[in-house]
Amino acid sequence: MMKLECVWSKQSLIGILFLLLSVIGYSQNETSKFQLGIHSGYFVAGDFKTTYDAMLGVDAEYVFYKKPKMNYLLIGSVATDIGGKGASLLAINMGIGARYDLISLWKKPVFIQLNVGGLYLREQFSTQLIKENIASTFSEFGVQGAVYVGYKILRDINFRIGVNQYNNKGTAIEVGVSYLF
Amino acid sequence: MYIHIIKNEWTSKYLLQYIKMCCLLIIFSSCTPEAEYIPIDDRIGALPKIIIDPINNPTSPEKIALGRALFWDPILSGNKDVACVTCHHPSKGYAEHIDLSLGVGGRGLSENREGGTLVKRNAPTILNTAFNGIGVTGTYDPLNTVMFWDNRSISLEEQSLGPILSMEEMRGDVYTEENAVAIVSERLSDIPVYVTMFNAAFGTNTIINGDKISKAIAAFERSLVANNSRFDQYARGNTAALTQEEVRGMNAFVEAKCTACHSGPMFTDFELHDLGVPDNSKLAIVDDGINGKFRTPSLRNLPQTGPYFHNGTIKTLRDAVGFYNRIEINDDAARELNFDGDMIDSIVAFLQALNDDDFDKTIPESVPSGLPVGGNIQ
Numbered sequence: 001m002m003k004l005e006c007v008w009s010k011q012s013l014i015g016i017l018f019l020l021l022s023v024i025g026y027s028q029n030e031t032s033k034f035q036l037g038i039h040s041g042y043f044v045a046g047d048f049k050t051t052y053d054a055m056l057g058v059d060a061e062y063v064f065y066k067k068p069k070m071n072y073l074l075i076g077s078v079a080t081d082i083g084g085k086g087a088s089l090l091a092i093n094m095g096i097g098a099r100y101d102l103i104s105l106w107k108k109p110v111f112i113q114l115n116v117g118g119l120y121l122r123e124q125f126s127t128q129l130i131k132e133n134i135a136s137t138f139s140e141f142g143v144q145g146a147v148y149v150g151y152k153i154l155r156d157i158n159f160r161i162g163v164n165q166y167n168n169k170g171t172a173i174e175v176g177v178s179y180l181f
Numbered sequence: 182m183y184i185h186i187i188k189n190e191w192t193s194k195y196l197l198q199y200i201k202m203c204c205l206l207i208i209f210s211s212c213t214p215e216a217e218y219i220p221i222d223d224r225i226g227a228l229p230k231i232i233i234d235p236i237n238n239p240t241s242p243e244k245i246a247l248g249r250a251l252f253w254d255p256i257l258s259g260n261k262d263v264a265c266v267t268c269h270h271p272s273k274g275y276a277e278h279i280d281l282s283l284g285v286g287g288r289g290l291s292e293n294r295e296g297g298t299l300v301k302r303n304a305p306t307i308l309n310t311a312f313n314g315i316g317v318t319g320t321y322d323p324l325n326t327v328m329f330w331d332n333r334s335i336s337l338e339e340q341s342l343g344p345i346l347s348m349e350e351m352r353g354d355v356y357t358e359e360n361a362v363a364i365v366s367e368r369l370s371d372i373p374v375y376v377t378m379f380n381a382a383f384g385t386n387t388i389i390n391g392d393k394i395s396k397a398i399a400a401f402e403r404s405l406v407a408n409n410s411r412f413d414q415y416a417r418g419n420t421a422a423l424t425q426e427e428v429r430g431m432n433a434f435v436e437a438k439c440t441a442c443h444s445g446p447m448f449t450d451f452e453l454h455d456l457g458v459p460d461n462s463k464l465a466i467v468d469d470g471i472n473g474k475f476r477t478p479s480l481r482n483l484p485q486t487g488p489y490f491h492n493g494t495i496k497t498l499r500d501a502v503g504f505y506n507r508i509e510i511n512d513d514a515a516r517e518l519n520f521d522g523d524m525i526d527s528i529v530a531f532l533q534a535l536n537d538d539d540f541d542k543t544i545p546e547s548v549p550s551g552l553p554v555g556g557n558i559q
Contacts, residue, residue, distance in 0.1 A: 036199050047426065050433050050527045058203050078203060086432050088214040125428045126216040127435060129416050130226030130317050130446070133216040138425040181196075 032156065035061040037178030039079070041164055048170025051123075053083035055172060061097065073097040075115050086127055091166055092120040093144045108152040113160065119144040119167055142167030146174070156180045223440040224317050225431075225448060227416035228408035228481075232311045235323040238338060238396045240403060243381040248401025250378060251394060254548035255556035257345050257365050259355030260285060264548075264556040265344065265398065268304040271542040274485025275405060276306040280493025281463055285353040290558040298349040301468045302330050303493035305478060306486045308540055309447065310337060311403040317445050323403075327451045330475045330491045337399035342391055362391035369394070374549035407482055407537035415534075423534055430531025433524040439505075441514040448480035448535065454512040458504075461492035468492060474512075481535045502528050 040056045043049040057079025065072040075097045081089040095117015101109040119142045126135045148162030158178040165171050234240045251257060255264040268282045269275045270290060277291040282304045287297020314326025328340035344350040345365060346358045356364050369375045370389045379387045382397055412431075414422035423431070434440065442450050453474035460467050468491070475491040488494070489501040502525050505518055548554055 036196070045523075047429060047527065049523050050521070051429055058199070084214065085436055086214055086217045087429075088212070123425065123429075124214055125432055126214045127428070127432055128216040128219040128224060130221075130224045130319075131416075134415065134418075134420060135213055135216075136420045136423070136428050138428070140425075 032180035033063045035063075035073075035158065035178045035180050037061075037158070037176050039077070039160075039174050039176030040082075041079070041172030041174035043170050043172050046166070046168070046170035048089065048166060048172075051084055051087045052081040052089055052170075054081070055079045055089070055091070055174075056082050057091070059176065059178070061178070069101040071099040073099060073113075073115075075117060086125060088124045090120075090122045091144075093117050095144065099150075105151065111150050111152075111158075113146075113148045113150060113162070115144070115146040115148075117144055118142075121167060121169065140167070142169075148174070148176075217435070219435060219440065221317055222450075223438075223444050225416075225435070225440055225444060226317065226446050227413040228309065228312060228406075228446045229315075229319055230408060232403055232406060233321065233323055234400075234403065235336065235338065237324070238399060240400045241382065243378070244383075244397050244400040245404050247375075247378040247382045248397040248399070248404075249545070250375070250549055251369075251398050252401050253545050253555055254550050255552045256368055256372075256548070256550035257394075258285065258351035258556065259353035259361075261550075261552055262286065262557045263351045264554075265341075267556045267558055268300075268350070269307050270555070270558070271540070271544070274306050274482050275308050275540075276486040277304050278487065280461060280488050282350070284350040285348070288557045290555075294558075298353075299463060300347075300349045301464055301466075302491050303488065305330065306482055307402050308405050308407045308482050308486075309479060311406055312408075312447050313337075314451060315446055319446065327476065330478075331471050332451070332453060332476050337402050338395045341395045341398035341402065345394075362394070366390050366394065368550075372549050378549070405540055407540045409539060410481065410537040411534045412531075413537070424530070426527060426530045427534045428531075430524075430527035430529070430534075433521075433527045434531055437520050437524055437528070438518055439528070441518070442477045443480050449477040452477055454515060456490075456504075456512055456515055458490045458492065459494050461494050464492070480532055482537065483532050484536050485538075498532060499525060499529050502532070 037059045038057070039059060040054060042054045043052055057077050059075065059077035062074045063071045064074055073096060075095050077093045079091045095115055097113055097115035099111050099113040101111045103110050120139070121142060122137065122139045124135065124137045126133055144164065144166055146162055146164040148160040150158050150160030153159045156179060158180065161175045163171060164174045252265045255261045257264065263284055268277050270277060273291050279292055279294065280303055282300035283294045283297035284300050285298045287294050289295055310328070312321065313328060314321040314323070324336050326335060328334035328337065329343065334340040334343060342362060346352060346361050348354065352358065352361050366389045375389070379389050379393060383393055387393060411422045442452070442454060444450055453471050453476055455473040470491065483498055487498060488496045489498070495501045495504055505515070505520050506522050545554055553559065
């Protein structure tokens with residue numbers, strides 16, 4: 001039963017993500033302070049690379065201080081693994097960030113963004129041994145840092161690509177799309 | 182104005198969807214992951230707590246004491262300079278920390294040993310050989326199992342006489358292989374303490390012979406058990422026994438299909454495989470095993486029993502694991518390994534959790550023959 005629920009949740013999640021992506025481009029706003037996005041990452045180094053292929057997550061940002069080219073942000077994100085065999089990973093992050101507009105390309109800014117913050121990680125493992133399946137759960141707190149280069153592809157849509165470091169456990173190449181409002 | 186209204190509707194509608202999505206993400210990630218199905222023959226698990234004795238050699242404290250005395254006594258060797266323990270010392274995990282053993286004529290212990298006749302294979306540990314032949318069901322017949330790197334003996338009883346017969350290991354050229362057991366038996370019969378010990382172990386007026394010697398040594402070897410590693414504790418239900426990295430390593434070990442050969446409670450299928458291990462340059466003649474094949478070794482107590490593989494050419498545990506990344510594998514099972522270089526550290530961490538340091542490390546003060554304890558190992 002639990003397995004069925006999980007499969008349903010995963011399908012729903014992906015469906016909603018595509019739906020969200022397909023519609024957010026319609027909206028327009030000049031003075032955006034909030035940003036909601038989705039991101040996915042591929043582990044390229046660290047312990048997590050041994051166990052997981054990729055992460056899929058959602059993130060939110062709020063501009064709490066704004067200068068002509070610089071935005072200071074409060075950030076939060078939740079992400080989970082895709083493709084972990086006998087294992088699952090949940091990462092919840094809260095922190096601050098800074099986004100600086102480097103240049104203007106086709107009248108839209110190319111920016112660089114730096115995020116740092118606290119991180120909660122929870123890993124669950126389940127392994128088939130001779131007599132039974134044995135499950136283990138490990139939780140820990142740590143730090144997360146990320147650096148992105150992004151481009152405002154539409155007036156309310158940011159695209160970004162960068163590197164996200166999950167504590168000392170994994171380094172992921174990450175891409176994300178955000179909706180500003 | 183119209184756009185602004187649409188915008189608000191879209192925003193509020195999809196903000197709600199977004200919140201739903203976040204909730205689903207958390208719910209989804211909260212599910213306990215489903216363990217990957219592993220065929221029963223490829224599973225790993227804890228060692229039993231109880232050892233099975235062979236029907237014709239039930240254990241007893243007297244028999245173990247006799248076997249221990251024989252194990253430490255160089256009287257069993259031609260020149261009375263090598264004991265079983267010379268190459269299987271408890272301080273070295275009942276193995277030794279050199280690639281190839283130095284037998285007859287050698288001096289010193291393990292990495293400090295010099296001279297002596299070169300033995301063509303690495304001395305494997307005696308720890309847990311009581312469980313040789315055990316399968317995933319936990320059953321095994323101690324009289325019909327496999328011993329040595331080439332599986333040439335079928336029991337500890339049969340194996341225990343092998344080194345006594347071997348010219349390189351213990352016999353030297355003092356007597357022939359055919360006469361070895363008879364001469365050793367005569368030597369023991371001339372020592373009153375041994376006569377008393379054999380009588381206590383096998384009954385009064387026992388005739389000391391190869392059968393009794395082998396059974397006593399086998400009984401002692403069968404008592405050398407290390408079956409409570411942190412992995413064993415984990416497999417028995419104590420999930421706190423392994424660290425996060427070790428559990429990750431265990432999953433990687435299974436995921437990489439190391440269990441195609443290293444399965445069961447002993448982490449071996451006890452089968453012969455050809456992995457293309459490099460030759461040891463110390464050997465004048467290439468050791469080809471059985472058509473290039475050697476038995477899958479147990480992975481238990483590895484930190485204490487290196488160097489690794491049948492000829493000890495791989496020095497560290499990390500290199501032993503990494504070996505599977507770079508060799509041209511000749512074996513069908515090994516060829517299917519899904520090995521990723523990034524897995525090495527995790528797998529090594531897991532393998533170290535198979536270590537159980539709680540075994541008999543006591544050293545007797547003397548042996549009944551009065552010869553140096555353990556032979557020329559000082």
